[in-house]
Amino acid sequence: MSLNPGIASSFNETKTRSHTLSPQSGMCSFCTADCPGTCEIGLSAVLGAQSVYPTTTGNNQIASEKDYPLDYSHFNINGRVFGAQGVPAGTDQAAIFNVRLERTLGRRHPVKIALPVILPALLKMNWQDYFAGAAMAGVCCVIGEGSPSKDPALQMRNGKIAEFPYLNEIMDAFRRYYRGYGQIVPQANFEEDGQGLPEYAVSRCGAEAIEFKFGQSAKGTQPVTRLKDYDAALKKKATGALVHPDPEDPAVRAAAERGEAPNFYAYGRLPMWDEEYLVTRIGMLRDMGLKNVYFKMAGFDPVDIERVLRIAASAEVDVVTFDGAGGGSGYSPCKMMNEWGLPTVPLESTVCGIARRLRREGLELPSMVITGGFATEDQVFKALALGAPGFQAVGLCRAAMAAANSAKKVGELIEAGNIPTYLQKYGDSKETLFADLPDLRHLYGKEAESFPAGAIGVFSYLNRIAMGLRHFAALNRKFDVSLLGPDDLIPLTPEAAKLLAGR
Known part of the structure; x- marks a missing residue:
């Protein structure tokens, strides 16, 4: 069976004329001279090199269309009926709401998160509510690369960032709602590091953390x-x-x-960092007041994964996020989103194996986060269980932005008096429709009633993730997510069983 998604794609709104395709090429098995060229080949014949990238970018999200042969659906979640771990084995204490979801990330300056989730690097569409909702939910979030290019007031002097007022505005979207959990982290790729973005973020904007980007699941090269x-x-x-x-x-x-x-x-310039530079660079930024250091790493060659972990250990990096294929971006080559890198499950397994070996050498490793294709609580639970004890959190990127966008749209429809039919049975106002608004009011007081609908949506979506995680953890009689492990998973395929046996 071919895993080829074919040469029709929502990336470019292309389609094949026939439903019968040649499995290897993805082309129509019957290709006629009369076809106007609606597939990827036809578009390429017109747009040439431009068609390497999606034409449907902008105010849209785009992700891999390839069906990988092993993902988290190949595992079911285990369950237990005796005893309890993490709380006394009594019916009052061993309750779903007593499942502890808090985690701590980092080494020198630990960062508390209210649930084992982060919102990975992004800076497009409704980023204001994406970051605000992260603060409300009490999780970390990352400002995506390319942020200086978004500021019309950006000023450069001798190749360095001199004025970048937009960065404070971006960070304030989180800081305005900060409640003691999580952190907002500007990301710097190789080019932005050379432009002095980390120094500017720390000295002029009060940034406490920086994420150095090696790559992401959708984009191993720069655009x-x-x-x-x-x-x-x-x-x-x-x-x-x-x-x-x-x-x-x-x-x-x-x-x-x-x-x-x-x-x-x-x-953009490809990263050409090495150990000596990064250790020295991180030390210099810490002398300026930087508290936390993050790395963003994709499913590159395992040799490179090990090297990044060794650098992270040497530089006392706090968090490394590993991003598995297939990814989503909108600014990545179409085929790179589908066809490169370790998919998330094999990536997580590979990193765990490397991490075990490095720990046996005596290395103190950073906290680790896995991301790449997560949307629901069952997937988050499975990733935490499979990656235990090395992985402390799961990244929810496109899904959290979908929540920000849809809730913002619902808020606009409420104001216009045009509530969607499917929602009318739940209420007729912001107060009655957004069911988790009372939880926000409890955290922030009555001012929560004026919070942006999109940010409430992100908070509510993550609240759903938290509730679902509590159910699955309690099902396994584990009342702290730090207790999860591979024994909480049931493999459904030979490939899944083999991978789980290796854990």
Whole structure:
């Protein structure tokens, strides 16, 4: 059976003419000369290199379309009927609401989270409610790479960030609702590190943490952007960006003057960090007041995974997030989202094996987070169980943003007096429709009634995750999520059984 998702994709709103496909190529088995080219090949014949990237980016979310042969659905959740761990084995104490979900991340300056979840790097669509909801729920969240490019007031001097007022606005979306749990973390890729984003974030914006990005499940390379024309290429190069071909090359300039210039592309620099640089760099930032250091790592080669963990141990990094294929971005190459990297279950298993070996060597490892394709509490439970004890939390990215977007839309419909039919049976106002608003009012007082609907939606969605986790943990008579382990899972396939046996 082929795992090929075919050459029709929502990434580019393409489709195949026939429902009968050639399994290896993904093309229609019957390809006619009369076809106008509605598939990926047809689009490529028109857009060329541009079709490597999705054409449906912007105010949308995009994720892998490939059906990987092993995922968390290949496990069921175990259950037990005797005793209790984490609380006295009595009917009053061994209750669902006594399941402890709090975790602590980090080493030098531990960060408490109210449930074993973080919201990974993002800075598109409704980021305001995404970060606000994280604070309300008491979890960490990460400001995605590329944040300086979003600020029209950005000022650069000698290749360094001099003014970046937008960053304070972004961070305030979280800080406004901070209640003692979680942390908002600006992310820096290799290019932004060279531009001094970490220094600016710490010294000018009061950032307590920085995440260094090695890669993500959807994007192992930095993006390539087609520029409008020769003048745009010159302007882009003047900012310090890499531009291909070089618009200042005499031959390219001459071609432009003749009206024969090729396409120009700007592209981000690949990370070229090493141990010596990162240890020194992190030490310098800590001297400036940085408290916590995060790494973002994707499903790269296991040799690279081990090297990142060794660097993290050496530099006393607090958290490493591992992001498994297939991922979602919208700014990643279409086929990279589908076809590269370790999928989440094999990635988690691989990291656990490496971590066990490093601990036997005596290394003190960072807290670890797994992300990549999670949306519901059963998936979160399975990942925590499979990854125990090394993985302390699960990243919920696209799902949390979906909650922010949908709840914001519902709020707008309430204000317009146009409540969707499917919701009318639950209430007719913000007060009656948003069922977890009383919990927010209990935390923040009556001011919670004026909180943005999208942020309430993120809080409510994560509240659902928390309630579901409590049920599954109590089912296994484990009343602290730190007690979860592989014995809480039942493999359903030979591949799942083999992987679980290795844990």
